[in-house]
Amino acid sequence: MRGIENVSRRRFLAGGMVAAGALILGVRYYPVLAADDELPHDTKADNATLHPSVYLGINPDGTVWIVAHRSEMGTTSRTTLPLIVADELDADWKRVKIEQAIGDKRYGDQNTDGSHSIRSCYNAMREAGATARFMLIQAAAQQWGVPAAECETNLHVVVHRSTSRRAGYGELANAAAKLPIPRRDQLKLKPKSAWWYIGKGQVSYDLEALVTGKAIYGMDARMDGMVYASVERPPVLGGKVKSYDDKEALKVPGVRQTVPIDPFKPPPAFQPLGGIAVIADNSWAAFQGRKKLNIAWDNGPNETYNSDAYKNELRATSHNPCKVVRIVGDTDAVFAKGGKVYEADYYVPLLAHAAMEPMVALADYKDGKATIWAPTQNPQGAQDTVAKELGIAKEDVICHVTLLGGGFGRKSKPDYVAEAAVLSKKMGRPVKVVWTREDDIKFDYYNAVASMYFKATLGANGKPTAWLQRSVFPPIPSIFDVNAVYGDAAHLQQGWTDIPYDLPNLRVENGPAKAHVRIGWLRSVANIYHGFGIQCFTDELAHAAGRDPLDYLLDLIGQPRTIDFKGVDYPNYGASMEAYPWETGRLRHVTELVAEKSDWGKRKHGKGTGVGIAAHKSFLTYVATVVEVEVNDQGEVRIPRVDVALDAGLVVNPEATRAQFEGAAVFGTSVARTGEITATKGVINQSNFQDYPVARINEVPAQTNVYIVDSDAPPAGVGEPGVPPFIAAFCNAIFAATGKRVRDLPITKLGLS
Amino acid sequence: MIQLKVNGTAQSFNGAPEMPLLWYLRDILGLTGSKFGCGIGLCGACTVHVNGQATRSCVTTMQAAAGKEITTIEGLEKNGLHPVQKAWMQINVPQCGYCQVGQIMQAVALLNDKKQPTDQDIDDAMSGNICRCGTYQRIRAAIRSAAGEMS
Numbered sequence: 001m002r003g004i005e006n007v008s009r010r011r012f013l014a015g016g017m018v019a020a021g022a023l024i025l026g027v028r029y030y031p032v033l034a035a036d037d038e039l040p041h042d043t044k045a046d047n048a049t050l051h052p053s054v055y056l057g058i059n060p061d062g063t064v065w066i067v068a069h070r071s072e073m074g075t076t077s078r079t080t081l082p083l084i085v086a087d088e089l090d091a092d093w094k095r096v097k098i099e100q101a102i103g104d105k106r107y108g109d110q111n112t113d114g115s116h117s118i119r120s121c122y123n124a125m126r127e128a129g130a131t132a133r134f135m136l137i138q139a140a141a142q143q144w145g146v147p148a149a150e151c152e153t154n155l156h157v158v159v160h161r162s163t164s165r166r167a168g169y170g171e172l173a174n175a176a177a178k179l180p181i182p183r184r185d186q187l188k189l190k191p192k193s194a195w196w197y198i199g200k201g202q203v204s205y206d207l208e209a210l211v212t213g214k215a216i217y218g219m220d221a222r223m224d225g226m227v228y229a230s231v232e233r234p235p236v237l238g239g240k241v242k243s244y245d246d247k248e249a250l251k252v253p254g255v256r257q258t259v260p261i262d263p264f265k266p267p268p269a270f271q272p273l274g275g276i277a278v279i280a281d282n283s284w285a286a287f288q289g290r291k292k293l294n295i296a297w298d299n300g301p302n303e304t305y306n307s308d309a310y311k312n313e314l315r316a317t318s319h320n321p322c323k324v325v326r327i328v329g330d331t332d333a334v335f336a337k338g339g340k341v342y343e344a345d346y347y348v349p350l351l352a353h354a355a356m357e358p359m360v361a362l363a364d365y366k367d368g369k370a371t372i373w374a375p376t377q378n379p380q381g382a383q384d385t386v387a388k389e390l391g392i393a394k395e396d397v398i399c400h401v402t403l404l405g406g407g408f409g410r411k412s413k414p415d416y417v418a419e420a421a422v423l424s425k426k427m428g429r430p431v432k433v434v435w436t437r438e439d440d441i442k443f444d445y446y447n448a449v450a451s452m453y454f455k456a457t458l459g460a461n462g463k464p465t466a467w468l469q470r471s472v473f474p475p476i477p478s479i480f481d482v483n484a485v486y487g488d489a490a491h492l493q494q495g496w497t498d499i500p501y502d503l504p505n506l507r508v509e510n511g512p513a514k515a516h517v518r519i520g521w522l523r524s525v526a527n528i529y530h531g532f533g534i535q536c537f538t539d540e541l542a543h544a545a546g547r548d549p550l551d552y553l554l555d556l557i558g559q560p561r562t563i564d565f566k567g568v569d570y571p572n573y574g575a576s577m578e579a580y581p582w583e584t585g586r587l588r589h590v591t592e593l594v595a596e597k598s599d600w601g602k603r604k605h606g607k608g609t610g611v612g613i614a615a616h617k618s619f620l621t622y623v624a625t626v627v628e629v630e631v632n633d634q635g636e637v638r639i640p641r642v643d644v645a646l647d648a649g650l651v652v653n654p655e656a657t658r659a660q661f662e663g664a665a666v667f668g669t670s671v672a673r674t675g676e677i678t679a680t681k682g683v684i685n686q687s688n689f690q691d692y693p694v695a696r697i698n699e700v701p702a703q704t705n706v707y708i709v710d711s712d713a714p715p716a717g718v719g720e721p722g723v724p725p726f727i728a729a730f731c732n733a734i735f736a737a738t739g740k741r742v743r744d745l746p747i748t749k750l751g752l753s
Numbered sequence: 754m755i756q757l758k759v760n761g762t763a764q765s766f767n768g769a770p771e772m773p774l775l776w777y778l779r780d781i782l783g784l785t786g787s788k789f790g791c792g793i794g795l796c797g798a799c800t801v802h803v804n805g806q807a808t809r810s811c812v813t814t815m816q817a818a819a820g821k822e823i824t825t826i827e828g829l830e831k832n833g834l835h836p837v838q839k840a841w842m843q844i845n846v847p848q849c850g851y852c853q854v855g856q857i858m859q860a861v862a863l864l865n866d867k868k869q870p871t872d873q874d875i876d877d878a879m880s881g882n883i884c885r886c887g888t889y890q891r892i893r894a895a896i897r898s899a900a901g902e903m904s
Contacts, residue, residue, distance in 0.1 A: 072849075073849050074847075074849030074850070074886045075847030075848070166899055203842075203845050204845075204847065204850075206850070207842055207845070207847065208834075208842060209850075210837045210847040210850030210853055211834070211841045211842055211846075211847065211850075211853060211854075211857060212786070212826065212834070213785070213786020213825070213826035213854045214786070215850055216785075217851060219785070219787075219788065219789060220779075220785035222785075228780070253768070253769055254768070254769075262887065282772075282776055282780035282781065283776055283779070283780055283789070284772050284773060284776035284780070285769075285772075287792075327896070354885060355849075355851075356788070356790050356796070356798055356849065356851040356852045356883065356886075357790075357849075357851045358789070358790075403849070404849060405788070405849050405850075405851025405852075406849045406851060406885050406886060407849075408885070435790075436791075436792055437790065437791040437792055437793075437796075447764065472814070517784055543818070655845060657844070659848060659891075660848075660893070661886070662850060662888070662890050663886045663887035664887070664889060665887065666884075666886075666887025666889060667885075667887055669887075671887075688766065688792075688793055688795060689791055689792055689795040689796055689883065690793075690795060694883055694885055695881060695887070695889075696880045696882075696889075696891065697875070697876055697879045697880050697882070697884075697889040697893070698876040698877075698880045700887065700889050700890075701890070702890075703890065704890060717888075731887045742834070
């Protein structure tokens with residue numbers, strides 16, 4: 001039956017990641033590894049002649065190997081981090097080859113989430129490059145018998161300034177390798193004026209492979225002797241198999257056997273959900289066999305979960321006093337005085353990630369060791385989870401990271417990797433677990449459903465004299481602790497406790513909510529609902545006050561100052577407040593910039609058209625967005641134009657950053673237009689793109705213009721911060737165009753048509 | 754026994770005739786450029802050409818593919834890159850890239866059909882192909898650019 005026999009060796013078939021372009025000719029994306037290779041898995045960088053850092057190595061032919069230790073899901077981490085190394089090394093990018101790291105704690109944190117790859121690794125990447133450059137200069141100076149201070153580097157060569165003698169990095173590699181590795185305080189980083197790549201950027205290292213189908217994703221991983229698995233999981237979280245009959249399933253041609261997977265012991269964390277796996281010769285046969293399974297389930301206590309009723313519970317909770325998480329002045333005293341009060345409830349449902357590549361993983365367990373190939377954002381987390389499931393040491397789990405067909409936070413959770421490992425151990429051969437789209441939608445770690453209540457009184461010029469906000473949502477810590485019901489500081493900080501307004505009386509609260517599905521990080525996370533609620537309620541108050549929404553927003557942000565979080569549990573996304581203070585002047589600046597660039601107040605808007613504005617900081621990046629919409633008589637919404645201004649500090653790769661903000665507008669369009677996961681009796685109602693639609697080319701902004709503030713502040717995040725202000729500005733634009741206020745997402749509930 | 758041509762090479766298949774072409778290409782021939790995204794023809798990640806027509810291979814059975822000429826991304830251009838692929842690189846379209854093979858196969862079929870597509874033509878032809886990263890603005894630009902190159 002095999003038409004092309006290319007699976008003859010017990011090898012991972014990754015040779016396909018050879019692109020035809022001159023830059024990366026002959027480079028394998030992966031080291032070619034057999035599953036039974038000796039440990040540890042040294043990289044090409046490790047084995048290079050000059051190897052002063054885990055992140056790079058230089059060979060006598062001048063090739064610079066740089067290790068990409070974080071995952072590539074489309075944000076260019078795999079390109080942009082090596083680009084920083086190359087710049088500080090003064091290397092010719094054309095002579096750089098990138099190899100992907102396995103999960104290994106020697107690289108530090110590898111969980112590619114939270115928009116912090118550049119922020120957290122910028123200094124380490126620069127130091128890696130500077131270390132090698134220091135040693136190359138020393139080696140050249142010794143050869144020439146001149147002081148090192150008289151030498152400098154210039155794109156892959158060391159030059160002696162006065163005599164113009166030159167030596168290439170390759171010819172110096174052997175001599176440099178004999179020198180001691182310099183201390184950090186001996187390193188001299190290049191001045192900004194000498195940067196080749198930082199601030200100028202570069203397209204993806206894999207670009208040609210991406211357009212030729214040669215790029216290898218998790219879905220494309222193959223191993224000799226592997227079988228395919230599709231798993232029928234408990235439809236309700238925490239459910240168990242009562243009994244099952246696989247007779248019909250086993251009759252399907254290509255199906256080999258069925259294998260039960262144990263249910264998890266709460267809390268779910270990243271454990272497999274349990275169920276019955278169908279093992280087959282190909283993916284499709286496994287899917288077909290699964291349809292023929294006859295399983296009786298014990299659904300367990302989450303069977304009582306109905307998302308409609310749950311929404312009412314969240315709302316009711318938010319209408320009563322909750323836990324205070326930040327307080328300024330005394331809102332109660334102001335409200336007690338009476339007078340007109342403005343109140344509003346805002347709501348965002350559960351959201352699914354729906355990355356284009358469904359979850360998939362390939363595992364080979366043999367002799368107490370597991371070799372994994374997976375599209376994971378979190379290879380060390382995968383090691384931990386697999387080790388625990390199999391009862392082996394973390395070091396005995398080798399986790400190779402393929403390209404990811406999208407991640408958006410879902411692939412930080414390695415439950416699907418653990419499934420493959422458990423099945424491989426039971427089968428005694430390599431197993432590839434392939435999730436269907438239906439599995440992906442029904443067994444996600446959803447972005448939390450949230451209800452928010454706002455209350456304000458207005459004074460002179462319509463400015464709030466008191467502002468109360470309460471949010472209620474099932475928190476992410478509930479996947480690790482079934483009793484966790486309150487928002488944790490790491491997620492309350494996401495656009496909630498850090499409301500940046502200059503208000504005399506402010507009260508920020510959070511209420512309890514028990515989770516009945518797995519809650520997890522999704523691009524922008526809690527900023528999605530917090531940004532939506534605050535920025536739309538602000539727009540409501542602007543209209544109530546008869547003020548221009550831009551002027552009003554700037555008035556609330558107030559004059560440039562640094563927010564004092566004294567008394568507030570504010571983790572600042574793990575960054576120091578000294579290096580990354582919350583500066584309202586920067587939020588103000590992007591707001592003014594986007595207003596100017598979008599000709600705010602200058603464009604004429606006819607019937608059914610309007611613009612909206614919103615400003616929101618997240619992942620340490622300041623963003624303001626203006627969205628223009630057109631709503632026709634049939635209620636169809638078009639988005640002719642989006643303008644977005646951002647201050648992310650130093651931007652290493654502007655081209656990739658523009659792409660991230662263009663994409664964020666599309667992601668936000670999906671959330672706002674149609675994003676909604678619901679449940680009945682604990683079972684998720686949606687299953688595929690017909691009932692969980694995501695934005696298509698005819699529904700998205702026709703043009704998104706991105707303006708990047710030139711800044712020398714330390715780098716912040718760019719993958720996520722574009723989403724929250726887009727959603728709010730879009731909904732504010734719909735109000736401007738139609739007079740209808742969006743308080744419940746998605747907008748399908750508004751009844752525009 | 755089902756006979757078909759894949760990228761110019763004759764193939765025969767004696768498995769289940771209702772098996773989708775996508776899984777034959779991916780799991781049996783090892784041509785993994787065409788992607789699995791939804792399995793029901795809603796996302797376009799699996800798009801290939803069947804006798805020159807852009808077709809969702811995840812809902813095309815082997816029976817339906819019998820006797821047909823199938824072109825996948827691996828066989829799109831024998832030498833170098835197709836102008837649409839070049840445009841995709843020049844405009845720097847891909848982010849994660851997973852959907853882009855399907856997008857490219859769809860765009861090639863569009864441009865084979867209409868040398869100078871209007872914006873409406875582009876929306877009509879491409880609205881079956883989802884990109885979750887949201888590269889649509891660049892997809893439009895790349896199609897316009899390729900149309901210019903190919904005319």
